[in-house]
């Protein structure tokens with residue numbers, strides 16, 4: 172996909188604020204600090220579209236970005252951030268669950284993992300939850316610039332095994348730094364949108 176237009180629409184804290192209309196939505200999921208916002212920026216070639224931070228917990232609302240007036244990327248707050256209270260975690264859980272289960276426009280989820288590490292328990296839960304709900308998922312193994320290219324396949328295999336990934340689900344090595352995997356990621360997302 173050639174991104175001609177990408178714009179921030181709204182930071183939504185409740186359902187009432189989700190955009191009206193029937194444009195499809197692709198949501199990001201993944202641990203805090205894994206690179207969800209950076210993924211959106213690289214995919215759209217806009218360095219500062221989604222706010223990124225070296226500190227985890229930067230994205231705290233559902234942030235909608237309208238791409239080519241055709242669909243939305245929805246940046247979702249990350250999970251697994253230790254410094255949030257139980258109460259905050261519960262309200263996060265409710266917001267995400269409502270969104271993932273209730274949003275008709277949702278066409279699929281991009282689940283981001285760090286290519287260097289074995290998926291955490293939370294990662295596995297998120298993947299299994301998406302499968303259980305029959306929400307199409309594309310797995311992005313990001314920060315691929317942090318290991319040599321020769322090791323990508325081995326790490327992808329470890330990720331697949333730990334997630335017990337469905338053979339039909341893609342696991343794509345990706346780097347927001349270098350752009351590795353961008354074309355493949357777009358292909359997978361276009362599949363979700365069709």
Ligand code: GTP
Pocket residue numbers: 201202203204205206207208209210222223224225226227228229230231247248249250313314315316317345346347348349
């Ligand atoms: P939250 O909003 O807190 O959930 O985090 P996030 O998942 O949106 O992560 P974000 O995109 O803010 O990135 C976190 C940190 O990782 C930043 O310092 C990014 O520069 C860095 N980062 C993200 N993607 C990559 C990548 O592909 N390669 C490298 N080397 N660094 C990355």
Ligand code: MG
Pocket residue numbers: 207208209222223229230246
């Ligand atoms: Mg973010």
